[in-house]
Amino acid sequence: MQRVFVGDVQGCAEELLELLDRLRGRFGDDFELWVVGDLVNRGPDNRRPLEWVRERVEAGRAHYVLGNHEIHLLCVALGLRDLAPGDSIGDVLAAPDAQDWIDWLRRRPVVAAGGIGDQRFAMVHAAASPEWSLEELVRQGDAVAARLAGSCEAARGFLAMDAEADPVRDALARITRCRSIGVDGRWSSREPEGGARPWHRVWAEHGHDYGLVYGHWARQGLHVARGLRGLDSGCVHHGRGRDGFLTAWLPGETRDEPGMRPFDVPDDRFWQLAARRRYYRAASDPPDATGIAG
16 A cells, blocks of 8 residues: 655645545555644645545544644643634634544544554654654653543643643654754754754764654755655745645655665655645735735
């Protein structure tokens, strides 16, 4: 069965439907989705992507990890945050079956692991600690998932915690939000500055024997490096000074070149579907051609 890893959708239902139609045309129903999180928010239609992915997850034909926007949705639903001006998750929160969706999302993992041929890998939304082996990454992800999947009140208490006060809460924040590692070794959700480095550059220096698939970093765009596949190419950010795409990676069990493994480079096994239109405008965006600011 062909594995298909999908970058951040963020409510861009038309592009995801186009991808699914193209996959069915190529593979029939013989493919397995691996979704890096952030299915929701800022785009116009969150329900359909959730429904399509949930159907495949429950049929055993998809893996889906939570991203920072799903965590934000949970925090709003549990009364820990207010909706922000740019949020578009009202279609989930206001629906008659909202509680069912909240409970289903709370039971999703933040780490999914597997193998492609003889190479092990993990999928996360944003990052892994550079020091974590695959076994430790899975252990951290399991600890987070257990805290989210309990009662709503227990999940609320967990999400309300300061990340610095609880190592499992810190693991959730790192896995779903990290972009950089500072000179002091502390992680940050901000892009690298002042001597900080991309988290994946520090991770690569540890020589791990497993691959990582991630999303989250739209400004970075598609990132292809040995052991790493970063798939957020900013579909929902189309028109914010760049073209946006929904990216899928379709690795094979083996590579055509002798001795190459699935996470080696170079690699051209990507499908990129152009965003249909501009979806999201932040208050900080400059005015467009009509003079209208975000």
